Amino acid sequence: MSESLQALQAKVAVWIPSRLGEGYGLNQRIIDEVIADGCQLLITVDNGIKSQAEVAYAQEQGLAVIITDHHTAPEIAALPDCLIINPMAPNQGYPYKALAGVGVAFKLATALINSSKLGSEQKKLLIDSVLDLVAIGTVGDCVSLLGENRDLVKQGLTRLNHRPRLGINELLRVAGLQLPINEWHIGWQIVPRLNVAGRLAHANSAYQLLIAKDKTEARASAQHLQEQNISRQNMTKQILDACSRQVETDMFKHQILILLAPDVTVETDTSWPEGVVGLVAGRLSEKYHKPAVVICRSEGQLKGSARSLEQFNIVQALDQVQDCLERYGGHKMAAGFTVKPDRLEELIDRLRVLAAQALVEVDLRPQLKIDAELTCSTIDDKLIDQLEILAPFGTDNQQPVFISHDCQIAG
Structure with a gap:
């Protein structure tokens, strides 16, 4: 989005919220700082569909807002009162509903480019120049690879293999990879190294790598991400091992696995980084073939990350316990949330009841499907x-x- 807007001569500032300090999506602090920087229009990418109060606040301060998102939308009455581009939102007629957040942003960028006064060849060059990012974001978001997403990833892979940007070249080098690459390399080699920036520190370092124009800077950024990724792998293994021991000791009777970091219930120096608990939840769900929730203490708040199965829509479950939550969001198989401190035990009990009711007749044993x-x-x-x-x-x-x-x- 930023590259396309800059190519159209817009003055653009990029704000990536800190996962550890600001959480996901819009908040009043971000809006205040954006306004202080002189911005007149705020465009969200991959967030904002449930930010009705935050959008109202921004508009009261004179800031225009456009929401681009792909997350499950609330009812019409709870939508932000601004321009919304989200195929999942009510009354939006776009026929393909499975676009990733990057895909929705790409649609807006494409529309702006096509409505410009540039020549047809220049328009095509601009659109093609960001297809590599669309492919990376689409594979990384684990959305459906049928329909339009399939076409976007195929086009993006062509761009990656024929004209890789400098930062991606350096990331491939530290990962020990060479062109050509495919969607497996994106999902298992490129995306983890980009995501680790936001998991352990701030995602700005990954963003700077992707827009790098200087080879020395790109190489240093790639090496930094590589070192962070190794650290993240070690942390994930240690926490997963601790969770697995607990699951195998006293959790097999439950249809949903809910694990708490040591410092959630007692005072201790042992904590689990917020940026890796989602990975741990995913590994637990894969290992035991059950929905899994991992809750940690971060920035003085109780934050959880959930991964689920096709048979249990985790966002719908959170809808039914939202009175226990400060905020939440996600998809049917992955979600994040913040717990009200005095409602943790109630949340655990109610999620277990919901999972037991939904999965009582379901055979959760893993199956190998032969084509x-x-x-x-x-x-x-x-x-x-x-x-x-x-x-x-x-x-x-x-x-x-x-x-x-x-x-x-x-x-």
């Missing part, structure tokens, strides 16, 4: 080429799984 049976004679280069046509793989478009019988593995 087809192959004989060894049918496995050749032609088959590999045909399978590549199905890429990019990801949410809703998993790599096919085959089975072959009576085979011997040689070598």
Whole structure:
């Protein structure tokens, strides 16, 4: 969004809220500082659809607001009173609902570019120049890779492999990767190294890498992110091991796993960083095939991160316990929230009841779904080429799984 606006000669300032100090989305402090910087228009990216009060406050101060978001929208009466671009919002007729936050922002940027007085070739160059970021953001957001998202990721991968930006080149170098890359490299190598900036410190360092024009600066930024990522991996493993021991000791009877950092209930120096509890929740959910919630103490508040299964919509569950929460948001399989301090035990009890009711008849044992049976004679280069046509793989478009019988593995 910022690159497109700057290319159209707009004066742009970027504000990425600190996950650790400011949380997600709009708040009054951000609005005040944006106004103090002289801004007249605030455009959100991937947030804001539930920020009715914050948008009203901004408008009272004379600041215009445009919301671009893809998160589940509230009822019409609870929507912010401003221009909203969100395919999930009521009364928006866009036919494809699964765009990532970056995809929605890209749509606005594309519309602005196409409405400009630039020539058709210049417009195409500007739009193509950000497709790499669209691919990274779409894969990183774990949205469906069917429909329009599939096309956006394919186009973005073409851009990444033929004209990678300087920062991405340096990130690939520290990760030990070479072009060409595919969606797997984005999801498992690039995105974790970009995300670690916001998980452990501030996401500005990842942003600076992506817009870097100087090779020395890009190399230093990439190396810093690489070191942070190694640290994040170690933290995640330590916390996951501690949670797993607790789950296997006394939590198997529950349909939802709810883990608390040591300093949530007692005074201790042992804490879990807010930036990694979502990763831990995801690993727990995968490991035990149950919804998982991990709650930590951060900035004096109790903050939780949840990961779920197709059979249990975690945002709908949070809707039913919202009186226990300061704020919350997310998707059906991933969410974040802040707990009212005196309602923690009630929240845990009610979430367990909701999960038990929803999953009582559900077989939660992991299943291996086989797409087809192959004989060894049918496995050749032609088959590999045909399978590549199905890429990019990801949410809703998993790599096919085959089975072959009576085979011997040689070598």
